[in-house]
């Protein structure tokens with residue numbers, strides 16, 4: 406089996422959708438769902454490491470999500486703060502590298518500062534890389550890369566263009582999972598997902614547990630990846 410057809414995906418992306426509906430079903434505010442989502446992240450990172458995945462990219466906040474009510478955003482920023490203070494440093498100590506992609510300038514300065522501090526402490530050659538897409542939009546990322554290419558002058562190859570993306574150094578996702586029932590990518594890793602295998606589940610993110618993750622990985626192992634060849 407070639408490296409690109411490994412049974413376990415090397416690089417995985419997750420669109421973590423459904424926190425709001427999960428909370429609503431419990432007659433709770435949306436922030437309750439995001440809180441459950443953060444706890445789910447903690448568990449899924451463990452599952453991903455145990456499964457042999459090397460790169461995990463989580464869509465934590467889209468550029469469009471920034472238009473949400475202030476109260477919900479404050480709740481999310483509070484969770485980012487908590488995660489990067491309580492959980493991320495422990496992971497870094499366990500040979501996990503943490504990265505953040507997106508435009509951090511819209512976040513409260515203490516939150517972006519904490520994120521960058523943890524990222525800077527991460528080892529380049531860590532065994533596992535966890536990347537959070539925050540205030541991230543794939544089209545904006547592509548336009549940013551195009552502008553960098555124009556400024557540099559000359560022509561760029563596909564590989565060269567990939568290096569201008571926020572995701573430079575992270576292999577394109579082999580597998581993208583979206584929870585919450587919607588069948589779309591919502592501006593997540595559009596350039597990088599050219600040959601990603603896609604997996605959609607109706608399960609709301611806080612309910613996407615180890616069993617469901619394993620089921621998704623099993624489905625991936627059955628996919629026949631041809632990369633346009635016969």
Ligand code: FPP
Pocket residue numbers: 421422423424425426427435439440442443446464465466467470481484485488537585610
């Ligand atoms: C989409 O669900 C989810 C988000 C906009 C936020 C995702 C955030 C987390 C899982 C927790 C954040 C914590 C860290 C550390 C990254 P939705 O709210 O749009 O759900 P809905 O479609 O049911 O309304």
